[in-house]
Each structure stands twice: as C-alpha cells, then as structure tokens.
Amino acid sequence: MGRAGRRSLLAVGLLLAAVSLAGLAAAETNATVPAENATVTAGSASAADPTGTRVALPGDAGQTDSGESILLTQEIRLTPDRPGQIDVQYRLLAPDRVSDVRMRVPPDARNVRTTRFTRVEGSVYEWPGQTSTASLTVTVPANRTSETVGPESTDGRLRFVDVGDWALVRRPRVATPGYTYQGDNPGVTVRNVTAGEGVIGQGLVYMGPHKTVERSAHGQRFRLVVPAAATLAEDRERILDSVTDASDRLRVGDRDGQVLMIAAPAGVAWGQLGLQTGPRDFYVRADEPVDTPSNTWVHEYVHTRQDFETTDGTEWFYEATAEYYAGQLTLESDRIDYAAFRDYLDRATREQFASVRLREPGTWTSNAGNYFTGALVVGELDRRVRLATDSEATFQAVFRQMNRHPEPVTHSDFLGFVRSAGGDGIVDPARRYTETTDRPETWSARTYRDAFGQLPPLFRYTLPDRESEDIRVTGETIVFDVTVANDGGAAGTYDLAVTVDGANVASRSGRLEADASTTETVEYTFDEAGSHTFSTGEESRTFRVREPATPAVADLSADRQQLRPGEEVTVTATVENPADRPGERTLTIRRDDTELTTEEVRLTPGSSTEVSATVTLDSPGTHRFSADDRTVSVTVFEGETTDAGTGASTGGTATPGGGDGTGSEVGIGAAGPGFGPLAALAGVLLLALSRRFERVE
Template identity: 40%
Template sequence: MLVFCLLAVLALGVCLTGTAAADAGDATAANATASATQDGETLQLTKRLHLTPDRPGQIEVTARFDDPDNLVELETQVPARATVIDTDGFSGSGGGYAWDGRTDAPSLTYRLPVNETRETEGPLAGRGDYTFVDAGEWAIVRTPQVGVSWSWRGGNVTLDRRTTVDGEGVASEAMAFLGPHSEYTRRANGQRFRLIVPAAASLAESRSRIFESMTAASDTLQVGARDASVFMIAAPTTSVEWSVQGLQTGGDSFWVQDDQGLQVPDNVWLHEYVHTRQDYDRNDGTRWFTEASATYYAALLSLEQDRIGFSAFRSRLRAGDVRSDPGEVLAAPSTWSGRTPYLKGALVAGELDRQIRLAADGRRLQTVFRRMNAAEEPLTAAAFEDIVTDVAGREVGRLADRYTTTDATPSMWSRTEHLRAFEGAAPRIEYAFAPASERFRVAGPYRNGSLDAGQPVELATGESLSLDVLVENTGDAAGEFEAAFAVDGRRLDEQAGSLDPDEQRRLTFSHTFDEPGTYTLTAGTRTVEVAVRGPSPPAVVDLQANASRVTAGDVVELTARLGNDATIPAAGTLTLYRNDTVVSTREVVVGPGSEQEITFAIEPPAGTHRFRLGNATATVTVDAPPTERDGTGSTGTTANGPGFGAPAVVLAVIVVALAGRRRRT
C-alpha cells in the first residue's frame, strides 16, 4: 500500500493538505500539525534558526528530517526568497528538493532574508517601516515555513514540525526572537503567558504589571478561543524604528514596542492580546471587527482595570465620530482610510456593546464575539446582523446593520449612560475544580475509580482520566459560558450553556493517554498537569511455600507477596520456574504504593526443587511415597533410604561377630 500526502505550509501559517491513492484500499493521509496525533510513524521536521551578525537582514535555517523506516519519497520546498547553501541527502528537483531515499536524517540549509516593511496609517502606526527585522545582534522574525510532501508504505506517516534556535533565542510556531534575552512566565485562566524581554529592550512597564493586565483580560474576555500559550516579545526600540506599535500573527504570538505603557486607552499590550482571541473566518463584510474589537476592548479593559478614567475612555471612542471621514462604510473596505476600523469601527463596537447590555439582561458584545468564534462558515455582514439580532433582539440587529452597511455613525455616550449600561447587573462566569475527592476519576486496564491526586496527576499508558470542573455564575445577571477542553493546546471538546445568577453546573471532560509524556489539560480556565509513563513490572518481595518437605502427590502452595512503590500501577506477566522450568504464568496488577499476594498450587514430583518468581526463591523437598506391601507381608524400600529385611539382619549379626573375634585375637 502506497500513500501520498502533500502539505503546503504558507508564510501565513495556513496548511493545505491533499491525498492521492495508488489503489482503493489506501489510507487517507493525516493533517500535519505541531505534533503527531495519530497512530503510526512520525516524520520529524526540525527547523534550526541561526543568527548571522555578519549578515544583518538575513538568518540561516537548517531543515532536518528524521525519517521513519516506511518512508518512500520526500520532497521539500524552501521559501521563495531563500538561497540554499548546503544539502545532505537532497537534490534539486522541479523547483524543490527531493530526498535520495538512502540518507538517514537528510537536511538542507539556506539563507533567508527576514526584514519586512510596510507603510501603516492609524492610531497604532509607528515612526518607521519595519514589522520584522534582523538588526545584527538580535532579530524578531516570522518563523520560517517550508513546504513538505511525502509518501509511505504501510501504516500512516504524520508530520511533526518543531522550531529551535541555535544559540540564544526562542521560537513559537509563528514568531521567533534570536539573540540574548530573558524569558518570564505566568499562568492564569488556563493560559501560559510567555514574556520575552531581549537584552536590548528596556520595558516602560514592569513585568508584573504587564502580566496583571494580560491575566485580568484573559479572565474578563469570555469569548472562547483561549490559546494554551501566549507568546509575547518586547521589541527593542533603541536601534529600530517600527512600522506599528505592536503586531500579532499566527494566532498566539505578538510583539509590542518596549516603550509602550499600560495607562492609555490605546493599550497595545491589550490590543494585541485581544487579537489572539479572534478565531472567526471573516470576509469583507466583517473585516472591520478585527481591529475595531481589539481597539475597543483595549480601551474598555483599561478602564475596567482602573488604568484610565472615563474621560480618557470617552475621548478615545469619540474620535470615531469627530475624526472619521464621510462615506466610510464598515462592511465595504473600499471606502476606508487606513484608520477607519480603529476609529469608526471601535465606536460602533462600543455602541453595539452598550445597546446589547441595555436590551438583553446579562448579554454583551462578548456574547456576539463568542458566537462569531464558534461559527463554522465565513462571517458576512448579514451573518453578523443575524448574530446580533439573535443575541439582543431585532431593534439592536437593525442598529448593527445601519452602522455597518451605511455611513451612519453613532455618537459617543455620556458618563451617566455608561453607568446605566455598564455598571448594572452583569454575569460573572467562574470555573473551579470539583472537591479533591471528586475531581479525578481513572479508568483503564489497571484500575477504575476515583483518584485523589495532586499535580501532576500520574497515570499509566492506556488509562483514561476524567476531570470534573464546576462552572458558576457569581454575577447578578444570567450569562452564557463556553468551556473548552484542550490537551497541550489542542481543543478536543467543548461544553456551552447559560447560567442564572448563583447557578452552578458540573462539567466532565475525559481523555485517554496512549503515549508516555507530560501533558497540560485545560478545562474552562482551569489547568492540570498530567505525567504519563508505562507501568513497571510488579516487584516480588517474598516467596514462601506452605511446607518445606512434603510427600510426592501432595499439593504445594507457593504464596508470593508483590509490592509496588511507584505512584502508578505496576502490571505485567510473572513466570514461576521450578528448577529453571516454567510451571505457571500469571498476569498481575498491583496498585500504586500497595502490596498484594498471589498463590500458586503445584504438585511437584519427588526430589528437591528450587522455585523462583522474579528475584524471590523457595526450596521444597518432595519425598517419594511408601511402596505397597508384598505377599509375604514385608515392605519395600522407601524414598528415604534402604530397608532392613531378614537377610540384612543376618548379615549385620555376622559382621558384629567377626568384629568381636578380631578384637579377641
């Protein structure tokens, strides 16, 4: 069976997959992801990025493939601007590079220009042109992508791609920093925030304040699409003039100029974080919402975090009325200037949020945002209006249509109007683990039942973990929740619903772990670490026989005491030997930190026998049974030694007499 898979990994991080089968029985090729998730073999692609200070503006990239035994063909394509400088096991073929089929771990190395520039207009525009740059001693670059196609025989071969940095540096799937730096982390609400501070950077805000703002926003934004990890770089500003004050790309990664503060309505840290929570498929009719919602929520969250006052918040949104150009239509990008979604778009987003709050108790623009993220089809202007109508009613839906499909612009609201809409009843959705005794349950080939465990939760391969999380509305208005369940950032399940004030619901999520490793599970905003490894063989502590000497035909009972000092079950096959001959096998499971006994019933033949189970032994002597009496009434010999019949007695007397005579002589 021959299977062919084509993966085109574009610079924007979009993956396209296709399959071609040699016959109808061929398997379907798997999507390539950041980690292999299906059974079968793995084609490991490791990209190593290397800073080249003597060549500012470009880096070196080595793409190495660790190939499984059943790989048949492998081709790769480097970025269009790349210059290949070395190959091992690859040769040029039709614009790409083909594997020779013989070289283990083939690789190719290329130089890649990484500087990117663009002209930017709007409130978040910078003073320069760069969006990505190699400054010589350091670089902020897009993570290079390569195209890969491969074919195989037999079981599936899936692609696992990883990016590392030679020397100092760190990379996500979308963005990388090369050069000396420090990395700081904070966990909250099921997310791990990674802050990369280059040695060349000087933060205008303390790390703790940045983390506080990010984690508060993570908690407040109940819109779904929480990435397991958020990758943030503080971009140095001493030697580079950037085109924008911040840039997000690839879902979970962004950089922000190191001189950006938090006490402003245009809080760039919050703006870029909001972008990481946008997971909808837009078209021209809803493209405005991307920058509009990020701008609006950056200002609103700064207000709610007490980083700015209402006057600054009002002044920022009011710019959408007083500074917008006539004729701008949000659903028609051809009518925009570069600042339209940041100005008019932000004001429209805010006005819709206010109107939704007034019309639908407990609902907000976040409710619309969450449903946009959950939509399976590209969002048109009409689809946006339908969502708003469903959330807040026909009247607010008409406002959404008017403000997005015409050049009508709302006016900024007053402080009193703000208090009425934003400071009234509101839901607050919170997640917590169930009580410790009810939190975890384990099922599988070794054990079934509740699991009173700390972190990390330790499991054996093949076991399933069920996790119970409590979701509660602690606010004073009804609200909706959307709890995603993810393993290492890969979403596997989702539960959604609505809760009245003070209502609580128990959610259960389960996953089976077939491979050893360390995993991060996220349920709602709660996170748990799980360590998985294969069960070890049970230890035989002692082996005892019920008697050390028996007669042939008797049954010997051998009792083994088994122990397991590990924190996961021990399991395996134990073999009982008699003088190196296998006499019995037993499949056993011993619970974590416990002992148990097993018994073997053996009927051994006459002789002395050494029984062995694991490293424990026991010796048993088996006597031959007495023989039957013959017709004269005499008995035969026994297994214990020679008998004494009449001839033997006579012989003994003669020997004694001769001995006496010799002494007299």
C-alpha cells in the same frame, strides 16, 4: 529363596525399572514445544505487506514524543555580516527503520548547504537514511514589510526585521519531511531552537541579547521579553499589570496557557505600533505606554483571544473588538478617565468615515474604518446588551459565541449571536450600524454609568488541579469536575463549553448569584494518540495520549497436573503490566490449540491480575494449555492416579511387599504415562514367579 529365584526377581525388577523409564520418556516427549508460527508484534510487517515498508508523505507524519520518532531540529541563526537575512538549519535524527527521507526547502530559500542530503528535483532534497543524522542549511530573507492602514500604523513599513546583531522575525515554517518506514509510523518530533541567545514562540522569534520577566495569572503564563536594544516607556511590572488585568476581565474563551510579549526596539522603521502573529505571540514598540485608551499592549493581547474565522461580512470584528476593549478594559482598570475614553471612540464620527459600512470591507480598507467605526459600534451594542439584560450580559457574550462557532462566522451568524446575548430588540440596531452608514453617538458620563455602572456577572471556569503527569491511553475515559464561579456583581446565566482540540465535547449551563459557585462534571474518552488540549475557554490542560501498553503473561499454572477422565482442572494465567501507563489486551487461554476462554484485560501501571478457566477433561492423554508463549501440560489417566506433587497414591492403599487381594497397588511411586498394559503385565509376571518361588522352597 534359591539363586534361580533371585535371578528371576532381578529380571522382573529390571523389567519394572524399564517400564518406569518408559513412562518418564513418554512424559518428556509430550513436553512443551515451540509454536511453529511466531506472533506478529507491533512494528512488524502485516500479512498484506510482507516487507513492512510504508511511505509517509510530507504532512502525514504528524508530531509525536516517542523515543522512536524522527527528531527534526530547526535551528535559527543570525547572520551579523549579512543584515536582512537569517540562516535556518534542519537537522534530522532518524531510527534505523526509516529511510529515503525527503524535505522541501522554502520557496525563497537560497544558498542551500547539505550534509548527506542530495537534491533530487526542484526544491526537494533526499537523504537515504543509511546514517543516523543529516542536515540542510538555507538562507532566507528576514525583513518583511507591511501595507497596513490603521491606528496601529506608523510612518515606517517594516513588520519583521534583522539588523545584524539582533532580529525580530516570524518563525519559519517547519518543512515536515516525507519518508519510508518499516513497522508503525514513527512520526516526527519537532524542536525549534536558536543559535545563541534568543526566544522562540509559536509565531515569533527574537534573536539577540535580552532579559525576560514572567508572571502567571488567571491560568496564563505571560513572558515579557525586553531586548538589550529596547528602552521601555513603562515599567515592566506596569505592562504586566495592564495585560493580566485585561486577561481577567475578558471572559470570552480562548485563553492560551502561555503568552509571549516582545518589546520591539523603537529605533527601527516599524510599520505598526504592534503586531500579533501565531495564536499567542505579539510584539509592541517598546516606547508604547499603557495609560492611554489606545493601549497597544492590551490591543494586541485581545487579538490572542480571538479564535474565530470570519467572512467578508464579519472581518471588521477583528480590529473593532481589539480597539474597543483596549480602551474599555483600560478604563475599567482606572488607568484613564471616561473623557479620554469617550474622545477615543468619538473619532468614528469624523467625515473620513462617513461612507463606512462595516459588512463591506471595500468601504474601510483604505481608511481603517474597521478600527474606528467598528470600536464605536461594538461599544454601542455593548451598552444596549447591558441595559436590555440588567447587566446580566455584555457584548462579551457575542465575542464568546464567535469563538465557539466551528465554521467561518457570517453576518447572519453575528446577528444571531447579538439576539442570543441581548434579545430581539438589539438586532435592528446591530443590523443598521453594520449594514448602513448610520453611526451611533458617543455617550455622556451619566449615560455610560447607567449602563456600565454595575459590575456584570463574571464567570470563571476552573479545571481540577493538575496531576503529576497528564498521561492517558487511547480508550481511556476521564471524569473531571469543572468549578464555575461568578466573580461579578450581578446574578447571571453561565454557559460552559468544554472543548478538546477546539471541538466542543460538552456544554453545561445554569444560573448563579454573585459570589456563588457550582460544579459541573464532564466525561471524555480518548480515541486517538497524540497531544490533546482540553479547554474551558478560561483554562486549558494538555494530555499526552499514548497507545495502551500490552500486558504480558508472566505465568501459566494448573491446579492439577494429573486427573482421571471426567474430572476438572483450573488453569490460571498471571498477567502483569510493568509499563508506566495503563495497559490493555485480549487474552486467550487455549487447550490443545482450541480456544478455551478469551477475556479483555485492563491494568493500571505496575499492576497484575489473574485470568482463570476451568474445564472438564474426558479424553485420556496429555493436554497442553497455552497463553502467549506460556504453556502447562495436564495428563488424564484411564486408571487411578496419584498426586503429582507428593507422589502419594490418590486411589487404594500402598502395601509394601505385595497385594492383599482388594485392589491395592504396589507402592512404587506415582503412576505416569506408560504404566498401563506394561505395568499390568509386570504385575502378572511378579505374581506368577512369587508363587513358583514358594513351590521351589
């Protein structure tokens, strides 16, 4: 080859190189670019509210356990130099996106001290939230008096007291704050603590030195708190024996997971022998025994099992059932004899109760007829129900239906529950003994044995064993088996009611022989985040429900990146859920900003899945596929293609040194964008020059 020919070939080679680089430049130009509009994520402002600022009014905040919530700590403090009053401090810790926190101090609060709070009007104080913490401290009265009349009454009047070095008081109500926030409502997490030694329940607070003994039985955990200033009349274990035995025998539902019992020091002018407050807290004077038909420890415990609202016509039921079962359950546990129990009920026949009509509170508020007359009437109805059903039912069935009733119980409702438990024949006596001044007589020992001698059915409803963490997400459905067992001495019909936060969500019934058991399956779907408590009435379980996690697209790939018109490509998104809870989301794969496929993805914690879409591409050019912020590009060529992964041609045979006249391509590597008309022109030039070179030589 001559020098000129070599120069010409060099020029053609440079031209081909330029064509190749042009193709590479074209591919780079079509690479992924960021989307112009970022995705709105949880916590950002909505389109309707571009600032993202919202306001939570007091009471709207709710309670949450999120690390992003407002933490409100209510600390209760003794004031030894000022008996009769206590200090309450409210400490707040808020995330940066919360501002303008407002709190209202209690109406009886005085001596308000603030840190970063400013009074804005009346009893309302505001904290701008520019710092992470703030506090309010107030002094409130601790001593409260009682006007209660009844067998639980004493010569004193105090219901709650602070003596300086110890205090037994009602737990102060938490003043839920209002606030301004950005993004999602953070909610409020409330903590209650004491400064120094103390115990806090849902309704009671004891502050001062003490000892605590605990026992778990029948799905409940009992805490008996004995202040250092108290001297018990009974051994602690005997008190727990008495109350836990009542827990087992009383099958009326509303069995709380925890019960707080405080032995109140007797050297105070208490207005009652015991007091139950809050759903599961009570105190009893420390000098009260358990071997008596007026067992105050059991009386107050029975109150914790009452989960109904009454009307005037049924208000008597509260103290009547507590008084009756205090004696009847103590008798069944062999702590008293029948003569003591009969004399206890016989008090209702005294002249002072002759005008009592139970459905009319005005006839008994001044003489405690709801305790005395009420207990005798409940006992008589219990006896009649047992006889009418051959001991397959007791008055506890009425009690249980009261607890399940979603509305305040009327007198008519009560009579209906009596009919349901014992039949039509019991309704007339129930009406007569509650609407008139007629009184039943107490029974002989033989009459009592005829009705109460056989152990009735005692149904136990057991939830499955607790999982390591009862954490669920909204939209998740749980399926669980409830074991129903008849621990009693006779066959009977069980009536299982499963509630969530007090609302009935499932009912099951059936008949079981004595010592038999069965299983009932229940399903429930969580609709709202927060803490939700399942209960069978005998056992309860609290689930923490959170919003589902949002799985992320970890990778997006295509099985081919180069193809000819009319060929298919499969694009696959790998979706992962690294969170500690189930996740769900709607995933969309797009092609050139057009929706290609949309699927609902649900993943367990720590799992992953793949979502794929297959599409036929007809239009030449580069097509961009996306899922979230992940993208992948696929190119469609008008001519033949090569495999992008290996560089091998996908059409014809590469022949070094030139063509063979059969459509073979020059073996210069994979074709790419820009190898259309320019590549053809280069080929023509190369062919023409090669022929010229042949003539020159």
